[in-house]
Amino acid sequence: MELREILARCDHTLLRQDCTGAEIRALCDQGIRYGCASVCIPPAHVAGAKQYVGGNLRICTVIGFPNGYMTTAAKAFEAQDAIAAGADEVDMVVNLGMVKDACWGNVLDDIRAVRAVSAGRILKVIIETCLLTYEEKLQLCAIVSASGADFIKTSTGFSTGGATFEDVQLLRANCDARVRVKAAGGIATLEDAERFIALGADRLGTSRIVKLAMEQGYEPGAPIG
Numbered sequence: 001m002e003l004r005e006i007l008a009r010c011d012h013t014l015l016r017q018d019c020t021g022a023e024i025r026a027l028c029d030q031g032i033r034y035g036c037a038s039v040c041i042p043p044a045h046v047a048g049a050k051q052y053v054g055g056n057l058r059i060c061t062v063i064g065f066p067n068g069y070m071t072t073a074a075k076a077f078e079a080q081d082a083i084a085a086g087a088d089e090v091d092m093v094v095n096l097g098m099v100k101d102a103c104w105g106n107v108l109d110d111i112r113a114v115r116a117v118s119a120g121r122i123l124k125v126i127i128e129t130c131l132l133t134y135e136e137k138l139q140l141c142a143i144v145s146a147s148g149a150d151f152i153k154t155s156t157g158f159s160t161g162g163a164t165f166e167d168v169q170l171l172r173a174n175c176d177a178r179v180r181v182k183a184a185g186g187i188a189t190l191e192d193a194e195r196f197i198a199l200g201a202d203r204l205g206t207s208r209i210v211k212l213a214m215e216q217g218y219e220p221g222a223p224i225g
Helices: 004-008 021-033 042-053 072-085 095-099 105-116 136-149 165-174 190-199 210-215
Strands: 010-012 038-041 059-063 090-091 121-126 151-153 180-184 199-205
Touching: 004 190, 004 210, 010 021, 010 180, 010 210, 021 038, 021 042, 021 121, 021 210, 038 042, 038 090, 042 059, 042 072, 042 121, 059 072, 072 090, 072 121, 072 199, 090 180, 095 136, 105 121, 105 199, 136 151, 136 165, 151 199, 165 180, 165 190, 190 199, 199 210
Parallel strands: 010 038, 010 199, 038 059, 059 090, 090 121, 121 151, 151 180, 180 199
Antiparallel strands: none
């Protein structure tokens, strides 16, 4: 697989709490140069980044991040506000307390509320696989499939673990075909990235792949090696 194909699936990510405007602009420059799918950034930086990229790069942001335990109304407002600021894609965190209580109807309503205000934008649902049982993962595959969301996403990158090959394979096998899979958290090598894609991940949430491309002196369009 050519490196450009991997980069085209990357949401080039910077969600550190103290990231600066200058760092976000540098992230956007890299995202454009290396042909990334989007940059994934904090909501407060969306408006500035949208103006900065001038339509040359998709802007993704996070909702209910990283814990997911905000009220449904708060998540819907946050998504609506981010979209008004220019977000093209939103990655929301499910309410894990509801999941653990098996309040599946409430989990579905929570996602659908964000889906309702994000119509016409890509919606990804972060389920935080490292905190889930096998049965909970299966249930969430069904719920995300029923919600109208575009993606199911493994992880925030802020919990006890990130994407695993087993989880990506599980999500791909148990979600509707129209629901795509995003692997995020701990993707550190090109080999890992390729394997996640081979197992069914359509997007990768990572900052490391662009850094690897830069370290290699990669020029867009060149094959790996």
